[in-house]
Amino acid sequence: MIEGAIDLRLGSPCDPPPDLVIDAMASAADSLGPYGKSVGSPVFRQAAADWMRRRLDVEIDPESVAACVGTKEFVAGLALLLGAGCGRGRDTVLIPAVAYPTYAVGAELAGCRVVRVPMTDRFTLDLAGVDADDAARSRLLWVNSPGNPAGGLDDLEAAAAWGRERGIVVCSDECYVEYTWSGAPVGEVGLPASTMLSSGTSGVLALHSLSKRSNLAGGRIGFYAGDAALIAELGERRRELGLVVPGPMQAAGATAWSDQQHVTEQRERYLRRLERLAEAAVSAGCFDVRLPEGGFYLWLDVGDDDRAAVATLAGAGVLVQPGSIYGAAGAGRVRLAAVRPDAEIDEAARRLEALRGVLAGGAGWRR
Template sequence: MAHPGAPGRGFRRAARRVRPRGRGPRPGRGGGVSVDQGDRKGFVPPPYPYDLLDEARAAAAALPGGAVDLSIGTPGDPVPDVVATALGAAVDPARPYPPSVGSADLLGAVCGWFDRRLGLSLEPAAVGVCVGTKELVVGLPQVLRLRDPGRDTILYPAVSYPSYAMGAELAGCRAVPVAVDAEWRIDLSAIDEADAARALGLWVNTPGNPAGALDDLAAAAAWGRERGVPVLSDECYIEFTWDGSPRSILQHGTDGVLAAHSLSKRSNLAGLRVGYYAGDAELVHYLREVRKHQGFMIPGPAQAAGAVALGDQAHVEAQAGRYLRRMRLLVELLAGLGIEATLPQGGFYLWVAAPDGDAWGLTRRLAETLGIVVSPGEFYGPQGSGHVRIAVVAPDDRLDLVAERAAAAS
C-alpha cells in the first residue's frame, strides 16, 4: 500500500506533464493530448496547469460535502452590493461601442483611487484600461516587440504567475526566468546583462503570487532605467498588503515603468474583466493607440460598475478582513496536521513547504483528508517545487466544513 503522503500514479503522471517555463514548447503536446503536427513546427499549447488537478478534485469530491477548491485565485465571495446595483442600472441595449481607452467615469475613478490610496496625481490621459489584467499580461510582449523589434526577451520572476512566461512564448519571445531569493523576492543581481540587453521588459509582482513577497520596487525601477528596459509591475494584490502600506512602482516615478491593476481581486469582480494600467507617458499612449486597433473593449456596464467599485473602499476593507481570518484559520488547521505555514506579506495565498518536499504528495493528502484542492508549486516555476499554494478564496461556510474535517482527522 502506498504511503499516505506519496502521490498516486496519476499524480506522478500529472507532475511529469508540467513543462518548466522558459524553454521552447514541446511539439505535439497541446493540452495534454497528442497532436499530429505533420510538417508544422509551430507553437503547441502545453497543458493548462490547473487541468492537471482532476485526480485531486475527484479525491476531494468523494468526501461528504464535496470538494473545496482552493487551487485557483478566483474570489468566491459575493459582488459588493454597491457594484451590483451600479451594474444593473448601467444595462442599456442601445448603448454604443464603449471607448477602448476607458470611459471618462472609469478613467476618472482610476485617477481618484491612485490619489486617495497612493498619493499619486495622474491625469486620465496617463491611464488605460484592459479586459482584465491577464489579457494585458499575456498581450504586452507582442505589443512591446512591435514597439522595439530589435529586442526579443521577457524577464520574469522564476517563481511567479505562469502567464508572464506564456505571454512571451505566444509573442515568439524568449521567456527568461530570474532567480528569486530565500524570501521569494526577485533577485535583480541574478539577471545576466546579455539578457538585459535583449529585454523588452522585466516583470515584477508585489505582493507576489504565489508566495506573497514584497519586492524592492524602487530598486526594480532604477534597474530598468539604467538599462532602458521597461519594468512591468503587476500590482493586482495591492489592496491586500499585510506588511506595511500598499506600494506601487509608480511611487518611484513613472518614467520607464508600467503598473497593472485589476478589480478582479480587489472587488470580487473576476467575471466583469476590468483592469487598468498607468505609468510611462509614452508607453501608455502607445498601448492605448495599439489597443484601439486591436479592438479590446471592456463592456460599457462593466466600466460603469468598475468606476463605482473604485470609489468605494468599505467593501475592500471588509474583504481584506475575510482573507486574513481565513489564512489564520488555515495556518491553525495545517499545524494540527503537522504542516507548518506562515502568513504572507501580502496577497491571499498560503505558500506552504511540503514536509517531505513532495508537493504532489501533499496535494493528495490535503484532498483526501481535508477535501481541499491546492496547487503544486511547480505550476509557478521549477524553483517552486516542494511547495503548494493555497488560495483562501472559498466562502466562510466552505472553510467551516474544512475545519470540521480537520478536527475529525486530528
C-alpha cells in the same frame, strides 16, 4: 457537514460584489449601443486616478490611465503589443522564478525567450542574479507584488531603477495591493505597500484589477497606468484588436474604485480565512507555515515532493495547487487559496488538522 472536496486551487472570489457596484452597472445599460473607447471612459479613468491618489499616494494624469479587459488579458498580451517598439534584438521577457504562469505564456505567444529572475528566500526578485547578456536582450520585466503564489513584497523603486538603467520596460502587477498584510492592521485606511509609480512613470507600468479587490472577476475589468508614451502606444494597438471594456462594466468599475468600505470588509474576510488555514496547517504538524506579506494564498513548504503532497491532501478532501506549476523553484511547496466561503474554509481546516496523525506516521512527503 460539507460533502465532497473543498477546492482551494483557484484564486476566484466567492463573495458577492457590493450592491452599489451592481446598481451602477444596471443603470448604465444604455451605454451598450455605441462602441466604447479601448482606453476607457473619462469617468472610469478619473476614478482609477483618484483611487491611486487616495490609496497609493500617487498623482497621475487620467490620460496616463487606461482600461483593460481584465488584467489577465493584459498580462498575456503585453509582450506581443510592445513588439518591435522595444528595439531590435530585444527578444527576452524576464519573469519571477516563481510566478503566475501567464507571464511565461504571454512571452511565448510573442515569440520571446523566457528568463526567470532568481528570488530571495522571501520570494522577492534578486535582480543582481540576472545575467548581463539576458538583460541586454530583454524588452520587458514583470514584477508581481504582492506576489502570486508566495505573497512577497518587492522593492518596486529598485526594480523601476534597474529597468530604466537598461532600457527595459518594467510592468508591476499590483492586483493584490489592497490585501497587503505586512505592517498594517486590517482596518487601516492607508496602505503600507508601494506602487511602481511612486518613483515616477518613465519606462514603467502598473497594473490593477477589480477582480479580487471588489469581487468582480467575472466582470473582466482593470486598468494599466504609467509612462504616457507607452499608454498611448498600447491604447492604439489595443483599439485595433477591439479590446474594449463594455460600458456597463466601466460604470461599475468607476463606482467600485470610488468606494473603500466594501474593500475593508473583504480584507477582514480574507485575513480571517488565511489565519484559520494557517492554524490548521500548523496543527497538522508538517508544514513550514507563515502568513503571506500580501495576497490571499498560503504558500506551504511540504518537502521534496509537492505532487505527492497534493495527492495526500486530495485524499483528505482538500484540493490545492502544486508549487512546481509556478516554476521549478516552487517545487516542494503547495498553494492554498483562502477564497472559499467561511464554512468551506472551516471544513478544509478541520480536514487538515485530521491529517496530523497520518502525516506523523511517515507520509512520504513529510520533511
